[in-house]
Amino acid sequence: MLQAALRSGTAARRSVFEVFARRLPQGRRYGVVAGTGRFIEAVADFRFDPAELAFLAATGVVDDTTAGYLEGYRFTGDVWGYAEGDCYFPESPILRVEGTFAEAVILETLALSIFNHDCAIAAAASRMVHAAGDRPLIEMGSRRTHEDAAVAAARAAYLCGFATTSNLEAGRTFGVPTAGTAAHAFTLLHDDERTAFAAQLAAFGQDTTLLVDTYDVTAAVALAIELAPDLRAVRIDSGDLRLVAEDVRKQLDALGAPGTRIVVTGDLDEYAIAALAVAPVDGYGVGTSLVTGSGAPTASLVYKLVAREDASGVLAPVAKASPGKPSRGGRKHAYRRFTGEVASAEVVSAAEEHSAGAGDRPLQVPLIRAGEPVGREPLTAARDRHLRSLNELPAAARHLSKGDPALPTVLS
């Protein structure tokens, strides 16, 4: 596309691309914008290095003119988008990229990869956090997804309210608080469970979590408290977690360890977490279902050209007419409409003359201006924003059951 546009002279036309989802994953009531911070940094760093250019030239993927363009590539346009952590709905323009066609079309895969992944994880994480109530969630899904996706997944989970992650690289890169855990391998490494527990306690003291289901849970809990009367926590990773947690709680209390907490893990998703609300559980570790988006591993966001300069230099809306996949032309503005304290509609307008109604909250903020990042913020700011945004939605948004989007999208 770039090569043909450079040749035909259309590559320099001012263009507007938007990222949006035609629909939410089946039964989901809201989406969560995630990846914005990663996208800002990725665009700032987006270059074609000599090895990449050499590959493109050697394979004939691009001609010399195109290679020359890519060699000097640097995004110089503007990006607006929903603030990270905010909720979104069908047709919400969560990102808007403006620049020449050439510089903006090049960012399609980058933008969609980041947002499709991070939004998918965030949507699942948000539901899990709500299901868990006041109990903390540990993200521990790195093993079940691509090694680099794992780092982004840990970031998206924290954004939506997870307390910690086991992914240390997410701690280093994004400042996500980290937490460790001992696996069954540690117990099995030692000649018996007593030796294993003693080794862990010798290294970390009683402020640690002992895994108690390698052999016999009751025997392990008794041993744990014998060795560490003030043990911070035990972890249960198998069996009927509700029943086992009840038994372990009784046993801990009877042993005089009412302060020792119970953490459960093992193929938990938002439904299993909700079902454990009645159990004496103090925290959850979540892996597979989180990093795979709990049934919706991609957010199905698309990147569509909605306006571009025509031959006379006027920015004109454009849209395709493909059956079932139409697009709506024009640069969009978006507002969240409120009835009292509660959001009541997502208003998306393609009108150039537009204005927010009384109490409408404008949803788009500047992220990159003339190629320079202007939307950087601490991840904790996005984390706080997500909680506020979710709490603004009607109560039905927070139901785990399948349903329609919590807000209607009003296209004006």
Added chain:
Amino acid sequence: MLQAALRSGTAARRSVFEVFARRLPQGRRYGVVAGTGRFIEAVADFRFDPAELAFLAATGVVDDTTAGYLEGYRFTGDVWGYAEGDCYFPESPILRVEGTFAEAVILETLALSIFNHDCAIAAAASRMVHAAGDRPLIEMGSRRTHEDAAVAAARAAYLCGFATTSNLEAGRTFGVPTAGTAAHAFTLLHDDERTAFAAQLAAFGQDTTLLVDTYDVTAAVALAIELAPDLRAVRIDSGDLRLVAEDVRKQLDALGAPGTRIVVTGDLDEYAIAALAVAPVDGYGVGTSLVTGSGAPTASLVYKLVAREDASGVLAPVAKASPGKPSRGGRKHAYRRFTGEVASAEVVSAAEEHSAGAGDRPLQVPLIRAGEPVGREPLTAARDRHLRSLNELPAAARHLSKGDPALPTVLS
């Protein structure tokens, strides 16, 4: 785990970890080993750099002794595994890592991330390739998954028989053949479809694929052949693909362009591909369902300690007893048993004294020996192997419907 084991003196115990799946994703008849080549390189490069060590020290995640161990980390053990591209079944020991506990336990997340991701994509890709028969498949799912996962997904798809990928980085890094496509944005960029098609043809000649569903398919096909009587292909991305392809084929033939091919795209999965077998389609582009594993986005592989030196220095099998998640102790050997030309069982033995039966095919090959990669091979070798491995399985393996694993796993 590492810190406590270093302190207790067990870190140096010779240990054996195995990677296997307790079960295949629901209804799947076989798994595909993918990621082996990536894992070999990742282990060879696995180091902790100063910035990572500084983070671990500053946050108190590790003590000085552990930081010192990590600073000098280099895997010096042995890795055996199924050859990449081979099929696998429940309990197949697709990877075996032997070394000290310390050096092997560190690799858990790396191994599982690579294999869980790549095997999930490969299993879906293999079914799609079989469903497509002789028609080529283009991998074009980069936009729907994490930006780095996308590169690995393109590799896994090619391994299983996809013809090409739109991911240029997969071409550069792994030698996967690449193919491009024009999006609706390219047509919309121009003042009309005629200008857009002419621009693409001016850049690439008639050996290109024109996207014909931006406005009206019939008008676009007529325009395409008017401008390029020998056009290589048209692409249809929306509508009832079977009906539209039939109409377009008739139109192309009537226009005297019987050699112009039809490529279809748009939320295809293995079932949609199979349903299009009767349609006049010459190739498929597949995105979302491929990179998300077509309903099974992770392979659910686990990394378990199965043997380790005991206090007396003897390598002893170990296993946990967790309800529903037991492990089987002992270093495993695996063979594929045949009845005539057709595979009939997956034989997995933990016996130290073991031998292949007549005609049994040993499944494990050396990948890393004393820390040195010995299992490198061209990706095409794995690609050829996958086709052979799949063709060895009973016919039921290649059914798309949900079913049991195509081979029983015999544990001896």
